[in-house]
Amino acid sequence: MTAEKTTAIARFFDGDLAPLVRRMADRPRAEGGDDGDGREVRAMVWEGLTGLDALGSSDTVGLAELLGSVLYQGPLLDTLTARELVPGDDLGRAPVALAVAEEPWTERDGAISARRAFVGFAAEVDHFLVGGVGDAGLRLALVGAGHPSITMRRYEETSRGEAYEVEFAGTPVAAWAGSAAEWAAALAGARVRQAAYLVGLAQAALDHAVEHARTRRQFGRPVGGFQGPAFRLAELSMHIDATRLLVHDPGAAGHAAACLAAASDLARTVTTQTMQVNGAAGMRSDNDAQLYYRWAAFESVRLGTPDRLRRESWEAR
Amino acid sequence: MTPVFTPEQDGFREEVCELLCEDEVRAEIARCRRMPYGEESGLLDVHRRLGKLGWLAINWPERYGGAGATIVEKAILTEEMIRHGVPDNVHSLGIDIVGNAIHLFGTQEQKERFLPGLARGEITANVLFSEPDVGSDLASLSTRAEPDGDHWRLRGRKIYNMKAQHSEFALCAARTSRGPVNYAGITLFLVPLRSMGVVVEPVWNLSEERFDLVTLDGIRVGREDVLGEVDDGWQVLGKVLPLERTGLDHSAKAERTLAALREHALPGCGQRLVQLETRVRAARLLAWRCVANLRDGRPDEVHSATAKWYASETAKEVAVAAVELLGPRALLDARDPAAIAEGVFDAGFREAPGLTLAQGSSEIMLFFVATSALGLPS
Ligand SMILES: Cc1cc2nc3c(=O)[nH]c(=O)nc-3n(C[C@H](O)[C@H](O)[C@H](O)COP(=O)(O)OP(=O)(O)OC[C@H]3O[C@@H](n4cnc5c(N)ncnc54)[C@H](O)[C@@H]3O)c2cc1C
Numbered sequence: 097m098t099a100e101k102t103t104a105i106a107r108f109f110d111g112d113l114a115p116l117v118r119r120m121a122d123r124p125r126a127e128g129g130d131d132g133d134g135r136e137v138r139a140m141v142w143e144g145l146t147g148l149d150a151l152g153s154s155d156t157v158g159l160a161e162l163l164g165s166v167l168y169q170g171p172l173l174d175t176l177t178a179r180e181l182v183p184g185d186d187l188g189r190a191p192v193a194l195a196v197a198e199e200p201w202t203e204r205d206g207a208i209s210a211r212r213a214f215v216g217f218a219a220e221v222d223h224f225l226v227g228g229v230g231d232a233g234l235r236l237a238l239v240g241a242g243h244p245s246i247t248m249r250r251y252e253e254t255s256r257g258e259a260y261e262v263e264f265a266g267t268p269v270a271a272w273a274g275s276a277a278e279w280a281a282a283l284a285g286a287r288v289r290q291a292a293y294l295v296g297l298a299q300a301a302l303d304h305a306v307e308h309a310r311t312r313r314q315f316g317r318p319v320g321g322f323q324g325p326a327f328r329l330a331e332l333s334m335h336i337d338a339t340r341l342l343v344h345d346p347g348a349a350g351h352a353a354a355c356l357a358a359a360s361d362l363a364r365t366v367t368t369q370t371m372q373v374n375g376a377a378g379m380r381s382d383n384d385a386q387l388y389y390r391w392a393a394f395e396s397v398r399l400g401t402p403d404r405l406r407r408e409s410w411e412a413r
Numbered sequence: 414m415t416p417v418f419t420p421e422q423d424g425f426r427e428e429v430c431e432l433l434c435e436d437e438v439r440a441e442i443a444r445c446r447r448m449p450y451g452e453e454s455g456l457l458d459v460h461r462r463l464g465k466l467g468w469l470a471i472n473w474p475e476r477y478g479g480a481g482a483t484i485v486e487k488a489i490l491t492e493e494m495i496r497h498g499v500p501d502n503v504h505s506l507g508i509d510i511v512g513n514a515i516h517l518f519g520t521q522e523q524k525e526r527f528l529p530g531l532a533r534g535e536i537t538a539n540v541l542f543s544e545p546d547v548g549s550d551l552a553s554l555s556t557r558a559e560p561d562g563d564h565w566r567l568r569g570r571k572i573y574n575m576k577a578q579h580s581e582f583a584l585c586a587a588r589t590s591r592g593p594v595n596y597a598g599i600t601l602f603l604v605p606l607r608s609m610g611v612v613v614e615p616v617w618n619l620s621e622e623r624f625d626l627v628t629l630d631g632i633r634v635g636r637e638d639v640l641g642e643v644d645d646g647w648q649v650l651g652k653v654l655p656l657e658r659t660g661l662d663h664s665a666k667a668e669r670t671l672a673a674l675r676e677h678a679l680p681g682c683g684q685r686l687v688q689l690e691t692r693v694r695a696a697r698l699l700a701w702r703c704v705a706n707l708r709d710g711r712p713d714e715v716h717s718a719t720a721k722w723y724a725s726e727t728a729k730e731v732a733v734a735a736v737e738l739l740g741p742r743a744l745l746d747a748r749d750p751a752a753i754a755e756g757v758f759d760a761g762f763r764e765a766p767g768l769t770l771a772q773g774s775s776e777i778m779l780f781f782v783a784t785s786a787l788g789l790p791s
Pocket of ligand 1 (some may be wrong): 540
């Protein structure tokens, strides 16, 4: 059932949609900044994914890897995490953005005030799951996205995606969600999924590099015929294989922070090497190599830097 | 080998730093960082200021706009310009590659025609070597110079070059004849870019500075535009390219990113910072060893390849490490109001992949050291 669902989703991403999906949250810069098309594609993909019951998937790690491999950018992973904390009935099929930080916030009369950095797809979700630390420790609140107390600003950053700074100024809480312990469990799941996403992204980047190494000829032969690039690509392939087993291991959630740190390093290394193998061509805006490189940078640190994740993992022993 | 500078050289460095720290200069550099997307700087007032003082090409003779100093003073200038964030491509292409090539191999007439303008920061030049199918294997280039009476007409496409839109002329490699080996039959031309027969189009990329696609559609060039000998361009290339490969630009870039990283890194990153700092120090020593070789008239290609490989890989490592250590805030563009360190990490990250490709890729440096220094079979 689960495998079938993932296969159906894989099929959905196949063919004509794939190149559109890869660029669905990449706002062009010099070439003109209008993101109308991107938004449309994202809405269509959301419909497609929810129509295939991605929100009900029981193999969310496999799903996350698939999403990474097509460079999906949208609120699905955040929504999956939110649904572990908020009863699904409250959310329907609506997209949710996580805006949780272990930072102080103000809660007064059933309303919250906080500023949250790097919230994904804030302009396109129906709800935010906001987290903050008050007198009672970490709490989570579900808020409706349309409330006028919410303001947001899109960042100008390397991935050129949909990351926002969001300000909640006395935003009414629709529902309180989850305890600190439940958040910790949900966060572990989110980290494993993020690690799987990065493994998928790394594999796709490697495939791109391998294809280029096969076809680009210099000195009378494909550059992949030289042992320098060939061995490097083989090595990366083996690292991806190893990390994939780590994230799919049933015990992965027990080492979620360490797993994510490993996948984070993997994604940056593979995409950096993909750039090298592609030569100057890989830097072109119309070449996907630079897309993988920029997205890996953002996605590999979105849920914490590897340094911090490892420290946390060590201190939790 | 720690670079040992004379008191005069230390004094020169201080003077350069003073100039680069002036409010006007800093404001101009800051403006460059926040130019609208799709725009980029060419020659700046700071170049013209340095040019007026004879510092921009300080190692060229005074009659060509320099100050007759050594390559050490030139390297000090380059190092400080990069440390202070002056966009460096215009300078390195115009002065360090094209200007230097003319200085070393040009005729008297060519030197008089081009060097003073370059040295004063009034004109600049770019490099037209790479083609769509020709990157690392430059000798296989296919741009043709077709005889036209006692002139030639250039036909072909050059890509992945930079600053063509700001340049008055270019150093262009084209094929004048075809023989049994690819290396023979290549000629270097000094080609006016703002002419009929040359079309410059942007090729957008992830960095702050675009690539250009330059189509040479029959532009006419004469004997007076040939740098070196006809059919013998490979010799000139072999001598000029290693000269710019000191790695100094890369080590200075790494230093600049690292300085900002030190300022913004969270506690707990100390060990990684020490590791990076040590690499950057080593990169700088390798680079200055190359400068000293040039000063002493003993260029060493193995030293050059080592410095280029080590310093560019280090600069790339520091750029990627900044993201790893600082997280998403390192990715903020200089144009974002919340940007840290004036966006140096984001710009550095987007520039990083090019560092180990341009001016001889890492693999080509490794191949050279494996075969030439270690004597392994090729
Ligand atoms: C930022 C930047 C600025 C540039 N500026 C200019 C410019 O001003 N003018 C200009 O003419 N060009 C310029 N170039 C182009 C540059 O010269 C080329 O990128 C370089 O020659 C490499 O060619 P390529 O990128 O096509 O890679 P390719 O030659 O296609 O190589 C692809 C990959 O294979 C590797 N490879 C190739 N051959 C071998 C081998 N034998 N063994 C092992 N590995 C190998 C390469 O190292 C690379 O990693 C610039 C490039 C960049 C990135």
